[in-house]
Amino acid sequence: MKRFSIRRRKFLTASAAGLAGVTLAGCDQFDSLLRPGHPVRDTLASANDLTLAAQRLLLGDEALAKEFAESEIRQGMRPNGTTDPEQADYVALRDNDFADYQLVVDGLVETPQSYSLDQLRNMPSRTQITRHDCVEGWSCIAKWTGVPLATILDEVRPTAGARYCVFHCFDNYGGGLSASPYYESVDLIDARHPQTILAYGMNDAALPVRNGAPIRVRIERQLGYKMAKYLRRIELVDDFSQLHRGKGSYWADHGYDWYAGI
Known part of the structure; x- marks a missing residue:
């Protein structure tokens, strides 16, 4: 199972980089393929649903992403x-220095709650050494x-109707x-995953500001673009219809897969 998981992770990372990278690279010639209703877009959406179902079936809801030793931190976080x-x-x-920062959760x-940075720092914490896999093809x-x-x-x-955490x-x-x-x-399964944290510390x-201060979310079983930085609010919702273009994230609104599991 370990060998299968590693190979699957590499395959999905490469696949996402190849498909979603079309949008990142700004390839205008592919824009029409990613418009809602186009057969290519519909096929990719179906594959996204299959990936979500397959990962949950094969790995379970709480399977952990690989964690590393401190000796394997060889550079600053890109x-x-x-x-x-x-x-x-x-x-x-x-x-x-974020003294007046408040994270709203509603x-x-x-x-509903609002948390200062000091309050978050004084709550029970988790420390993990993990690999950030970017859709652009690099990792750190x-x-x-x-x-x-x-x-x-x-x-x-969360109320009975809540299904997703939205990071604004x-x-x-x-x-x-x-x-x-x-x-x-993310859905509430990934939100409650043991390695999903609201990170205020790094190394x-x-x-640092360039890495998302004061708070960024870490969702270790997904690609890097899911790990939103500069959090101001977490909103619990039942669907995405009232959010921007209705796809559930900035990049999904622009043609990416909403689910980026690896």
Whole structure:
């Protein structure tokens, strides 16, 4: 099973890089293929559903991603996506060392909460050394420390109708007039996974701005683009129809697979 899992991880990483990379690279000649209703887009969507079902069936809901020794951390964590948000509310928080930061957790929950950075740091934590696999084809091992998302969910108590955690971020993405708020989401199974944490520390130091300070989510069984940075709010929802383009994440709205399991 271990050999199968490793081979499957490499295959899915390569496949996602090849397919989703079409959008990342800005290949305009493929835009029509990724439009809703096109047979190619529909085929990729079906494959995405199959990957989700296969991973849950073969590996189980709580199978852990591989963790590494500290000796295997050989470089600084390479940043992905935005590296220094320019939005005024984020800049004000950053310039005050995030002393006024509050993470809002609301939506379909019984007890909405708001957490300061100090409150999050004083909650039970988990530290894990894992590999970040980027859809662009690179990977990097780092040590992450943060609050298990399951701990937060236990406090806010999702209602019976809640199915997904949506991560709303401070940064906009896309540039110019096409820029839109960055967001991501996972279902409650991945949200409650033991290795899904709200990370405030990296490599035994505070999380750097370029890597998502003050808080980023780590979802270790998925590709790097799912691990949203600069979190401002976690919203519990029953579907994505009221969120932006309705696909559940910034990249899914732009042609990516919503599920990026590896």
